[in-house]
Amino acid sequence: MTVRSAWLLPQGQTREDTRLAPVSPVTHESPIRVRDGVLPGGAPFAATGAGAMQLQIGAGRAYVQGTDAQGAYPIANDAPVTLTFTDGDAQFGRIDAVVVRVLDALFDEEGQNLARIEIVEGEPDATPTAPTLPPASLRLWDVAVPAGTSAGVGGINWASALADRRRYTTAAGGIIPRGWGLGFNGAYDGQYRDNGSVLERWSAPAGEWQTYRAPRRTESTTTGFVVSSAYTLTSFTARRNPDAGLCSFYLDVSRKGAQLDVPAAGNVNDEAIGTLPSGWRPIIDADLSISDGYGEGTARLTTSGVLTLRTWSGNGSLRNDRSIKASATFMLP
Template sequence: MPVRSAWLINRTETESGQSRADTRLAPVGTMSPNGALTSLGGVLPGSQTGEHLMSGLYVFGESAGMRATVAPGRAVIQGQGPAGAYPVVLTDYTSLLLEDGDASNPRIDLVVLRVHDAQFDGGDRTEAALEIVKGEAAATPEPPQMPPASMPLARITVPAGASAGTDGIDWDTDVYDLRTPTVAAGGIQPESWNREVPGGYPGQYRDTVATLQRWDGTRWADYPRQVGGIAPQGALAAGEYTGQYRDEAGALQRWDGTVWRPAVPSTAWAYNNDGGYCTSTAWVEAVEDTKGPTVTATFTVPVTGAILVTVGFMGNNGVEGQWCRMGVNIRKDGVLVLGADEVRSASAGSKTLTSVSDTFRVTGLKAGEVYTAVSAYCSSATSNRGWFDNRYIRVDPLV
């Protein structure tokens, strides 16, 4: 079997042991620490065209039957404790024959790359080898235990009754890739087929194709999540520290410790172009004889706590010499914070149809909180129908 390992057997007079070719082929410099004396095992990434993450040690079948093929490749296998890590290389395509399936139940076999080292495992073999670890047949089979000093390459489901004479293994559906990549210390770890492999030390990085991540000692955190970084769309449901920013559908948001708020609040705008009238001498939030709803603009208060409110309408009065006004009630969670007032209103004072508006400043609001500006109307007399059309409210943040 063309499986070789560096640092396993010394060269002897009988020409066995590690050769110069073994040293050249085996990945002797690929060690990513995950403990004081241990290294992260895995397959070296890379493919001939650079199109795929890794092509080495891929397990596949070329035709129906029970024979699997393992592609050439290089790997690192962590041995038992103080044995250290073994650089291993498979130099040629290699076939492995699986046993026929159980008559009644399926089973799960593992294809593993394993190192036998009599100096440490007490056995009688000192070599690297490809092996099939046979599972137990059952109605709901489980994978067998991994042997020591080994690395899984694939999980193969062997159907009940499978054999070369019954079409054997369905290589498109019955094989699950178990390879994980490994790189040298300081290198960026590639993705692991969406399997969670913990980092070996804080400050280690990995590439998930979608983003760069950093191991913080307990988990992989997207690199943009680090202090000062802007988290990309969909990366964070909740912020990780107060003052963190994220991109949300093109808008920048800031985490206030509880919820995401717009980092730069935008202008709020609401309008209704259906006319109505008011005869109330007290402020009311709706006009009569209109199809549209009350005009309500919802806004988020900027860090200054200050806003500019503009109200306007096109209107007139039923009685000459009377007036009608439009203002706003500012509410938070339905509670009135600032009521409408004549000094903060747009006013029409004749029977002639006129467009009027007014802009005023409001301060002392709670930064980051959501408020509503609700239209309010009044008339100079109950006998006067003040007409309001093309009503609007605009709220601009003062930053």
């Protein structure tokens, strides 16, 4: 058997059916219905042109939801299935759907109990649309069949005719991978899905998918700054976010002893103020502004954490009775 379904055959579910068909709980759309879809892993139900009018569908596993009374059918396709499309209409194109379908004699009029991969043929039209599916069907691919298409004129151009319609499902509580169609609501508050670029979380109160942002891992310290002998440390505060690679600090110091006389050009020859602790230092040397409220200057912060005064413009001197403040934000290594 190629396409298998668990909990369907009245004569008994085989051991192979049980091993191959997925039977674990899956994501729900309501208290009784599951989110049907393809189970991710590899390239389930991949489509490959196998001839002018033939398409091969590869192995894969899925859940097909019937009515609420039917429940969901676990499906496994363990070998390639080849489908043959009928020739195109003479006047209009059409869209056919490739589906996994479950036939259950207890709930439909087909008189059979089996699962299969089949073509649901669309209606030819000047602007064709994909066909409505029969009950207990899961759409895998849509195939555009242009007017006049046949094996005799080259058949279907598989490179442009295929439209991927596989939607995915996963175990209860799992993250739903991106597949065809993102316009569905979450089933419960806190459900997650991958939209192809970011992780989204369903907010039941807001009734929408919201981009998930991990909690910021911030760390702070008020210790570890080693002040130089020429200065007195009043306060030091630093905060960093290792996930974002950012760090900022605020520093308040005052000069000891005599005031610093500054040459007319303002250069101070890199007088050391102190050193930031390891792990709180920039990825590249950074320049920052400092001020005592009257005069101001520039400082250099190196990758080794050394903070030095470089220039000062405060009427020719850096006084020792004023609080000098510095702050900066920079990238961590």
